[in-house]
Amino acid sequence: MSAAYPSITATLPLQHPPAWALLERKLIDAMSEAVHPFLEKYTHPDGELIWGDTWKNSRDGGDDLYESSYNWPLLYLMGGGEHLLTLGQRQWEAITRQLTRLGPVLNEYERGYDQFHQAESYIYFYLLCLADPQNERNLERAQRFAGLYMNEEPAAPNYDPEKKIIRAPHNGSGGPAWGFTDSEPPSYGWSPGMRVYGLPYEDVPGISHYDDLKDPALAQRMGAVMQKRMGQGDVAGNLMATSLVANAFLLTGKEKYRAWVTEYTDAWVARAAANGGLLPDNVGLSGEVGEYLDGRWYGGLYGWAWPHGYYNIGMAATVAGCNAFLLTRQPAYLDLPRTQFDRILALGEVREMRAEEMSLGHHWLEQFTAAGEEPRMFLVPYRYSDSGWFDYQPMAPVYPTAIWNISAAAEDWERVESVRRAEPVDWRQTVSFHNKEDGGHEKPWLRFLAGGNPDYPEQILQASYHQLCRRLELIRQDKLDLTRVNIHHWQQLNPVTTEALVQLTLGAPQIIYNGGLLHCRVRYFDADRQRPGLPADVAALVERLEAERTVIHLVNLSPFAERNLIIQAGGFGEHRFDAVGYTRRTSDYPGSQHDYAAPSLTSATDELSTNSQYLHVSLPPATEIRLDLAMSRYVNEPGYGLPW
Numbered sequence: 001m002s003a004a005y006p007s008i009t010a011t012l013p014l015q016h017p018p019a020w021a022l023l024e025r026k027l028i029d030a031m032s033e034a035v036h037p038f039l040e041k042y043t044h045p046d047g048e049l050i051w052g053d054t055w056k057n058s059r060d061g062g063d064d065l066y067e068s069s070y071n072w073p074l075l076y077l078m079g080g081g082e083h084l085l086t087l088g089q090r091q092w093e094a095i096t097r098q099l100t101r102l103g104p105v106l107n108e109y110e111r112g113y114d115q116f117h118q119a120e121s122y123i124y125f126y127l128l129c130l131a132d133p134q135n136e137r138n139l140e141r142a143q144r145f146a147g148l149y150m151n152e153e154p155a156a157p158n159y160d161p162e163k164k165i166i167r168a169p170h171n172g173s174g175g176p177a178w179g180f181t182d183s184e185p186p187s188y189g190w191s192p193g194m195r196v197y198g199l200p201y202e203d204v205p206g207i208s209h210y211d212d213l214k215d216p217a218l219a220q221r222m223g224a225v226m227q228k229r230m231g232q233g234d235v236a237g238n239l240m241a242t243s244l245v246a247n248a249f250l251l252t253g254k255e256k257y258r259a260w261v262t263e264y265t266d267a268w269v270a271r272a273a274a275n276g277g278l279l280p281d282n283v284g285l286s287g288e289v290g291e292y293l294d295g296r297w298y299g300g301l302y303g304w305a306w307p308h309g310y311y312n313i314g315m316a317a318t319v320a321g322c323n324a325f326l327l328t329r330q331p332a333y334l335d336l337p338r339t340q341f342d343r344i345l346a347l348g349e350v351r352e353m354r355a356e357e358m359s360l361g362h363h364w365l366e367q368f369t370a371a372g373e374e375p376r377m378f379l380v381p382y383r384y385s386d387s388g389w390f391d392y393q394p395m396a397p398v399y400p401t402a403i404w405n406i407s408a409a410a411e412d413w414e415r416v417e418s419v420r421r422a423e424p425v426d427w428r429q430t431v432s433f434h435n436k437e438d439g440g441h442e443k444p445w446l447r448f449l450a451g452g453n454p455d456y457p458e459q460i461l462q463a464s465y466h467q468l469c470r471r472l473e474l475i476r477q478d479k480l481d482l483t484r485v486n487i488h489h490w491q492q493l494n495p496v497t498t499e500a501l502v503q504l505t506l507g508a509p510q511i512i513y514n515g516g517l518l519h520c521r522v523r524y525f526d527a528d529r530q531r532p533g534l535p536a537d538v539a540a541l542v543e544r545l546e547a548e549r550t551v552i553h554l555v556n557l558s559p560f561a562e563r564n565l566i567i568q569a570g571g572f573g574e575h576r577f578d579a580v581g582y583t584r585r586t587s588d589y590p591g592s593q594h595d596y597a598a599p600s601l602t603s604a605t606d607e608l609s610t611n612s613q614y615l616h617v618s619l620p621p622a623t624e625i626r627l628d629l630a631m632s633r634y635v636n637e638p639g640y641g642l643p644w
Contacts (some may be wrong), residue, residue: 003588004567006577006608007616009587010625015601020457021555024504025466028534034468034495035072039087041475042068042482042490046093047087049490052483055102059113059170059177059331061487062104063120065095068490070124071498073131073440074511078501079534081523084132088192089138090098092124107171108147112170112177116302116312119240119319119515126247126517131319131532132572132642133579138244139251146248148173148242150260163287164267165234166241169301179231180293182299186223186546190214197307197359201299202386230291234283235300236313239268239320240515246323248361249515250572250640258327265324269336277339279317281305298384309383309391310344314399315514322406322519326574334407340414341399348380348422351392358393359383365440367394367423371430378422395419397442406519406549408633416446428453432469433465434497439510445503457504459542462513464500470614471495505534506571507542507550520571521550527616530644535563538619543626556619563619571613572638577610581628614643 028379042050047285048063064334067089076084082336099105110118125145126411129138148165156175160167168176179188198210206419213219240262271289272279280304284291290299298304302312317337324333354375355370359382367377381389398420420443427443441460447453472495478591480489493565499510508520521542522585526535534540537558544551569575587602613636619627 004618005614006580006610006612007618008112008580008582008608008625008627009618010554010556010602010620010623012583012624013585013589013598013601013623014557014624015598017509018541018553019537020461020541020614021557023458023461024539024541025036025537025557027461027468028079029081030465031075031468031496032084034472035069035084035087037472037475038069038493038495042479042493043091043094047090047259047405048098050099050482050530051485053098053102055104059104059111059182060117062099062110062113063117064487064491065099066092066121066124067436068095069496070121070127070493071496072438073127074498075501075533077127077131078498078505079526079536079538080266082531083430085128085221088124089128089132089135092128107144108141108175109148109173111174112172112303113173114169114235114237115316116237116332116514118172119243119315122244123511123513123515126243128248129251130518130640131249133642138441142248142251146257146260148246148608149245150256160285161263162284163285164263165283165285165287166233166238167234167265169230169237169238169286171238175356176232179186179227181223183222183223187220187225188213188223188226189219190215192215192308196357198360200306201229220427221323229282229299233285233291233300234342234395235266235303236281236316237302239265239316239596240624242320243515243517245294246327249327250517250638254635255641258637261281261320261327262324265320265333265336268320272336272339275506278343279313279336279340281313286428304384306383308359310340310380311363311382312398312514314340314344314396315516318399318402318513319515319517322402325519326517326519326572326634326638331478334412337399337403338415339413339638342405344380345395345415345418346390348395349379349392350376350422350424351379353377353394357394359391360393360440363435363440364394364430365397365433365435367425369429374527376424378419382540394423397446398437398439398509398512399599401442401446402516402519403513405509408545420446428456429461430456430459432466434467434501436491437510437513439495439499439513441499441503442509445509447562460500460503465498468495469499504542505540506569507545507552518571521545521575522552523568523571525566525568525643527566527643530642532560533644535565537561538563538565547633548631550630550631552627553624554617555624556622559622565617565619567615567617567627569614569629570636570638573613573639573641574634574636575613576632576635577612577615577629578632579607579609579611579630580615581605581607581630582625 025470057360072088076103150553156172170177212431280297282300321333363502383391400415430444448456506520539555541553583603
């Protein structure tokens with residue numbers, strides 16, 4: 001394998017094993033084993049989740065089952081145990097069977113629900129495809145799933161190619177799922193869990209407050225309005241389906257998939273341009289924005305008004321913009337998420353954080369912790385309705401970070417910095433938590449990359465290890481009747497957390513949870529075992545990220561075995577290594593057996609011209625190397641190909 005690509009052999013002895021390297025390998029190995037007690041506790045021998053096998057006549061919920069193990073293939077492709085791929089695939093297929101029996105899944109794909117939730121489900125599938133692109137069953141599935149939005153399945157006419165719209169907010173293998181709900185008559189009744197999101201619409205006669213929905217007649221009145229306004233036509237959240245089609249392209253290279261991603265994204269870019277840059281959240285079947293909302297550009301399902309606002313819109317715009325850029329290399333696609341971010345940021349102001357009624361208050365643990373006794377925080381409005389902008393919350397750095405991760409542009413780094421300067425807190429603080437998105441630690445990571453937070457690798461690895469141990473203890477103490485648990489039960493106990501490893505080893509922020517692909521600076525492959533991921537005993541730290549430069553520190557902790565790895569430029573081979581600078585030992589080592597200590601270490605700097613998508617690195621026992629990689633980004637056709 002070393003002869004096939006430019007190759008470097010590490011020569012520096014591992015005199016002082018870095019704490020981060022020891023912690024990183026401990027975390028990878030411990031998480032790899034942590035899936036076993038989870039499976040033993042919560043699954044049948046065939047992988048299906050232990051549950052009551054009941055469904056409440058709802059389109060909702062399929063995503064919650066998939067979320068229980070969605071990141072296991074991600075851990076595998078970073079260097080986790082080989083069983084993670086086998087078990088990850090088994091779990092996906094078992095859950096698909098279970099959901100097929102229960103009703104929400106038809107022909108292995110969601111029958112018909114919104115893309116916000118489907119996107120949470122199918123990041124699992126994308127990671128399986130990336131981890132094992134030679135899996136023939138997944139290759140067939142990927143093309144069949146993408147075809148659901150290209151009218152290749154007659155029973156699922158989801159897409160209107162003339163109007164360039166997905167025809168309903170709820171869609172899937174059953175075609176457009178018309179309406180907001182299947183209940184008859186449609187009703188939107190009061191519930192404590194939804195109260196924080198308020199009313200979907202402010203103009204329904206007789207309903208001025210969410211608590212009015214306790215009246216069954218008023219609940220039916222609201223349900224009828226939602227059925228009409230949210231039950232047909234396209235919504236901005238459907239942009240997340242671009243990942244489903246991009247995944248098929250990355251597996252096959254077929255031009256039709258790239259063409260669909262650009263066609264559909266272009267249509268929404270045009271609608272945003274016509275709306276002063278802000279992405280409208282609804283389009284009628286005629287192709288007209290606001291067709292069912294009296295001309296309003298807001299009010300669609302999972303749109304600006306309800307329930308989450310920018311949280312959804314920002315994700316949809318970012319996912320689609322990054323996908324279209326990846327497949328075309330056209331920088332203008334990144335303006336779609338940039339514009340949404342810029343408009344929201346410009347409306348921000350410092351407010352008393354604890355006095356605000358936030359629809360996503362539980363998302364801001366990091367911000368509340370960092371604020372301490374200082375209750376004031378820079379907040380931005382996440383939602384817009386007839387009464388204007390409202391629902392002020394912290395600006396999540398996930399959005400500008402995801403854009404900068406793609407562009408590496410100074411203007412996008414400045415977007416990140418503008419949020420930092422506005423917030424009266426120290427971004428270097430690492431708070432230990434594991435949220436639903438398996439993210440939320442962008443701030444201290446970005447400070448590390450900026451050179452102002454050198455202890456971050458150790459801190460985030462320690463925090464991740466703590467969360468692993470906490471979840472394992474929660475599993476051990478779980479005495480609930482598993483046939484009657486809440487549908488979120490398993491996702492809240494999944495012991496695998498990958499954010500730290502994605503940041504430190506791949507040089508990227510955590511994937512966008514609602515439909516994002518793994519856009520990262522580098523990937524690793526075990527050259528000896530011919531599988532994805534870091535070889536055993538090898539730790540990696542991406543220390544610097546610049547537009548044309550990446551610095552990686554590699555450590556072989558084994559004092560016994562040589563390890564060989566291949567580094568790929570980009571998550572999809574989309575980049576190229578032009579040259580690599582590295583340090584080689586010039587002094588004798590280990591010296592004479594008669595000496596009490598090894599000779600003083602001396603070294604020299606070398607540079608190797610590479611001009612390759614791959615770089616082979618040989619790590620003899622107990623050695624380390626720092627690679628200063630000059631790179632050309634987005635010069636190769638992206639794909640899921642393997643180095644061998």
